[in-house]
Amino acid sequence: MIQILGKTNIDFLGKKYYTLGLSFLIFLLGIFAIFQINAGNANLGVDFAGGLSLQVRFSQPVSLTEVREVLDKSGVKDADIQELPTEKKILIKLKKQQEGAQDIIEKSLKENLAAKEPIIESITEIGPKIGERTKRDAILAILAATVGILIYIAVRFRFHFSIGATVATFHDVMAVLAIFYLLDKEINLIFISALLTIAGYSLTDTVVVFDRIRENIGKVAKGAMTLEALMNKSINEVLSRTIVTSLTTLMAAFALFFFGGEVLHDFAFAMILGIVIGTYSSIFIASPVVLLLGKNSLLKK
Amino acid sequence: MPDWWKKNLPNKGVVLGLDLRGGSHLIFEVDLKRARQITIERIGLHLQSLLEKKNFKPSVKVEGERIFIQPVSDEVKRLVRENYPDLNLTEQGQNIVGELPESAFKRVETTSVDQAIEVIRNRIDQLGVAEPVIHKQGENEIVVQLPGVKDPKKALEIIGKTAQLEFKLLDEETTLWRELPSLIKQGEEEAFLNQWKAKLSENNEIVFQKIINKDTGVIYKRPYIVKKEVLLTGDLLAEAHVSIDQRFNEPYVSLRFNDAGAKIFEEITAKYVKRRLAIILDGNLYSAPVIQERIEGGNAQISGSFTLEEAKDLAIVLRAGALPAPVKLIQNVTVGPTLGKDSIEAGKMAVIIASILVVLFMIVYYRLSGLIADFALILNILLLIGALAALNATLTLPGIAGIALAVGMAVDSNILMFERIREEIRLGKTPKAAIESGYKKAFWTIFDSHVTTLITAAVLFHFGSGPIKGFAVTLSLGVAINLFTALIGTKTVFDFIYIGKERKSLSI
Numbered sequence: 001m002i003q004i005l006g007k008t009n010i011d012f013l014g015k016k017y018y019t020l021g022l023s024f025l026i027f028l029l030g031i032f033a034i035f036q037i038n039a040g041n042a043n044l045g046v047d048f049a050g051g052l053s054l055q056v057r058f059s060q061p062v063s064l065t066e067v068r069e070v071l072d073k074s075g076v077k078d079a080d081i082q083e084l085p086t087e088k089k090i091l092i093k094l095k096k097q098q099e100g101a102q103d104i105i106e107k108s109l110k111e112n113l114a115a116k117e118p119i120i121e122s123i124t125e126i127g128p129k130i131g132e133r134t135k136r137d138a139i140l141a142i143l144a145a146t147v148g149i150l151i152y153i154a155v156r157f158r159f160h161f162s163i164g165a166t167v168a169t170f171h172d173v174m175a176v177l178a179i180f181y182l183l184d185k186e187i188n189l190i191f192i193s194a195l196l197t198i199a200g201y202s203l204t205d206t207v208v209v210f211d212r213i214r215e216n217i218g219k220v221a222k223g224a225m226t227l228e229a230l231m232n233k234s235i236n237e238v239l240s241r242t243i244v245t246s247l248t249t250l251m252a253a254f255a256l257f258f259f260g261g262e263v264l265h266d267f268a269f270a271m272i273l274g275i276v277i278g279t280y281s282s283i284f285i286a287s288p289v290v291l292l293l294g295k296n297s298l299l300k301k
Numbered sequence: 302m303p304d305w306w307k308k309n310l311p312n313k314g315v316v317l318g319l320d321l322r323g324g325s326h327l328i329f330e331v332d333l334k335r336a337r338q339i340t341i342e343r344i345g346l347h348l349q350s351l352l353e354k355k356n357f358k359p360s361v362k363v364e365g366e367r368i369f370i371q372p373v374s375d376e377v378k379r380l381v382r383e384n385y386p387d388l389n390l391t392e393q394g395q396n397i398v399g400e401l402p403e404s405a406f407k408r409v410e411t412t413s414v415d416q417a418i419e420v421i422r423n424r425i426d427q428l429g430v431a432e433p434v435i436h437k438q439g440e441n442e443i444v445v446q447l448p449g450v451k452d453p454k455k456a457l458e459i460i461g462k463t464a465q466l467e468f469k470l471l472d473e474e475t476t477l478w479r480e481l482p483s484l485i486k487q488g489e490e491e492a493f494l495n496q497w498k499a500k501l502s503e504n505n506e507i508v509f510q511k512i513i514n515k516d517t518g519v520i521y522k523r524p525y526i527v528k529k530e531v532l533l534t535g536d537l538l539a540e541a542h543v544s545i546d547q548r549f550n551e552p553y554v555s556l557r558f559n560d561a562g563a564k565i566f567e568e569i570t571a572k573y574v575k576r577r578l579a580i581i582l583d584g585n586l587y588s589a590p591v592i593q594e595r596i597e598g599g600n601a602q603i604s605g606s607f608t609l610e611e612a613k614d615l616a617i618v619l620r621a622g623a624l625p626a627p628v629k630l631i632q633n634v635t636v637g638p639t640l641g642k643d644s645i646e647a648g649k650m651a652v653i654i655a656s657i658l659v660v661l662f663m664i665v666y667y668r669l670s671g672l673i674a675d676f677a678l679i680l681n682i683l684l685l686i687g688a689l690a691a692l693n694a695t696l697t698l699p700g701i702a703g704i705a706l707a708v709g710m711a712v713d714s715n716i717l718m719f720e721r722i723r724e725e726i727r728l729g730k731t732p733k734a735a736i737e738s739g740y741k742k743a744f745w746t747i748f749d750s751h752v753t754t755l756i757t758a759a760v761l762f763h764f765g766s767g768p769i770k771g772f773a774v775t776l777s778l779g780v781a782i783n784l785f786t787a788l789i790g791t792k793t794v795f796d797f798i799y800i801g802k803e804r805k806s807l808s809i
Contacts (some may be wrong), residue, residue, distance in 0.1 A: 051429055055720070057639070089618055119639070121640040123453065123634070124635075125630075125632065126634075127330075127630075127631035127632060129327065129330075129631060133766075134556075134766060137765060144759045144764060145761070148757070152755070189767070190698075190699060193772045196757060196772075197706050197714075199757065200776075201709075203754075204713065204754065207746065208746050211746040215742070232612075241717055244716050244720070247662070248662060248663075248709070248712050248713070248716070249713070251655060251659055251662065252555075255652075255655035255658060256705060258651075259650045260648060261647025261651075267702055
């Protein structure tokens with residue numbers, strides 16, 4: 001039998017004030033990121049902000065400065081030019097719709113960079129109304145999913161657990177959002193599906209830990225063990241599953257990251273962050289929150 | 302395979318989304334506010350000329366969505382009511398004020414959208430796109446999906462231009478009719494026109510009528526020879542709607558021209574009695590009714606052996622030139638064919654590499670049990686693809702991401718059970734007992750984690766749009782299937798190996 005971890009006995013909850021403090025800071029950063037996104041100071045995809053985005057492929061490597069020069073000359077204003085993870089490809093974004101901008105960009109690229117054979121690979125043009133609606137739908141989806149899960153866990157476990165799971169899941173979403181904001185990565189519809197995937201994954205992790213805690217509460221006689229010790233025991237028991245699952249999921253996410261092409265690249269990046277943070281939160285955030293909320297009331301009477 | 306069996310099997314593979322095979326996803330918005338305004342303005346104009354003819358020296362003004370009519374008299378009111386029974390009339394000082402009830406406006410709005418859809422559909426037929434999808438979304442939006450369009454700009458140009466409704470005379474004198482085939486296949490129009498160009502006289506041209514075989518759904522084109530001269534254009538048409546003949550209970554289309562149109566129409570009908578007048582929208586012939594008599598006053602009827610549906614379609618076509626509710630492009634997502642192909646290749650590559658890594662890891666870490674888990678995994682993916690094909694679901698890039706997550710969860714279910722079984726073995730249980738209690742204890746954990754994921758997926762499906770929906774579909778299918786393969790599939794294999802003869806060791 002190969003084992004990554006044998007029987008462990010780590011005092012995870014002993015460090016709860018440090019980990020909760022750290023996570024609170026990350027949470028604040030996430031809130032800050034949300035305000036910045038709302039104020040339009042983040043790299044928001046056109047699917048939310050509205051506007052025009054063109055993906056251009058060249059036959060040879062091209063620098064952002066030369067593309068910017070060409071666009072400045074053509075009279076297209078406020079173009080945002082980004083490199084894509086795939087070589088020889090760039091993304092040109094316009095926040096505001098400008099009449100005929102797409103034609104002007106295409107023409108001036110073809111004229112000035114003819115040797116590099118620019119080809120427009122994809123066009124995304126979104127009216128402001130659709131952008132607003134997509135944003136509203138995304139927020140609504142996140143809220144509804146949160147409420148649904150809150151209710152399910154409250155029914156299957158106890159209310160304290162429901163709060164703990166929600167806090168941990170929310171924490172992960174905020175942390176990934178904060179990192180994307182700090183790295184100035186594009187926040188678009190694909191990123192939102194990544195966030196929801198992360199939420200689902202982190203929740204599974206937390207449910208597994210809670211399941212074991214519930215099982216152990218049922219087994220341990222009253223007074224034989226404090227809730228904190230019982231939680232530590234439970235987390236240790238499921239630790240090898242947590243690690244092995246995180247490993248296999250990370251393998252898949254890294255494969256998407258390296259081989260999945262530019263569209264899945266950022267999705268995979270968010271997933272990698274989410275797996276690491278989600279594993280952390282299911283151990284260091286979810287249970288401590290439950291512990292702080294219901295120290296005594298949860299043990300068997 | 303027996304027929305009943307084949308009938309219930311999906312006849313197509315998994316359909317790829319536009320992001321994977323390339324194409325354009327467009328959303329148009331019909332300007333309903335403008336449609337309402339145009340309607341009320343048209344009524345105003347018509348009333349003005351109507352009352353002028355009866356020597357009332359009228360003044361008809363439109364402000365907002367209300368019509369102010371002078372002078373105030375019962376006779377004027379009667380005339381207005383006669384022509385527009387829908388209009389609510391009140392007297393306010395020096396004016397008769399006419400207002401359309403909201404129900405009438407709603408009708409205008411619905412017909413505007415239907416009409417815009419018909420115009421767009423007609424345009425797309427000209428583009429020759431295979432399997433276009435056109436449907437209404439919400440109140441005033443039209444979604445158009447064009448797979449494999451190579452030149453989206455040209456497509457947009459063609460879709461966006463104003464509808465051109467023309468009336469031309471059918472050329473019944475030429476003898477070429479005898480040579481003309483009654484039907485040709487869709488897509489062969491251009492070749493057909495080239496072949497016939499030399500034969501036609503310079504005053505003639507060929508237009509096509511779309512004919513759909515009701516049994517097979519195959520589209521044919523019927524060629525007609527018409528005179529090139531445009532006798533009348535759609536902008537002179539004020540209204541067209543479907544009525545039902547009381548005596549024969551047959552539907553017919555009644556149309557009304559504006560004053561200028563009425564005069565021209567009178568001349569045409571006088572000159573060409575018993576000839577056929579072709580109604581042509583954007584180069585497509587829709588109907589070619591026979592002129593029965595000279596028609597004065599601009600009110601005409603087209604009757605024939607219509608079904609109600611056909612009559613409605615014809616009215617829509619006629620109105621397309623009459624009431625142009627502006628249509629605006631509000632979303633254009635176009636993926637070039639090369640990018641789509643790259644995405645498929647990259648996606649395939651990533652999925653294959655991820656699968657190999659995970660499959661190998663499971664065998665190395667859990668040995669025989671890992672192999673069983675891998676079989677369950679492959680079964681899971683096969684069932685998932687089968688389900689997608691059976692449901693006619695469209696596979697998009699986010700959909701592939703959903704599959705990836707579902708597969709991840711499938712592996713996790715097995716890991717959960719195996720770790721549990723290992724715990725039981727450490728407690729000193731026999732392989733058979735360890736498997737039994739391991740499964741039992743892991744069951745609810747797996748169930749809970751899957752249900753929470755299903756909740757998320759269901760919510761995403763309900764609230765999400767476009768790409769997020771695709772993600773939700775594959776994820777929820779994958780999770781549901783996994784509940785079966787992970788909990789029942791692997792257990793069956795384990796039982797097969799370990800039940801009966803009590804084995805001493807467990808390969809896990």
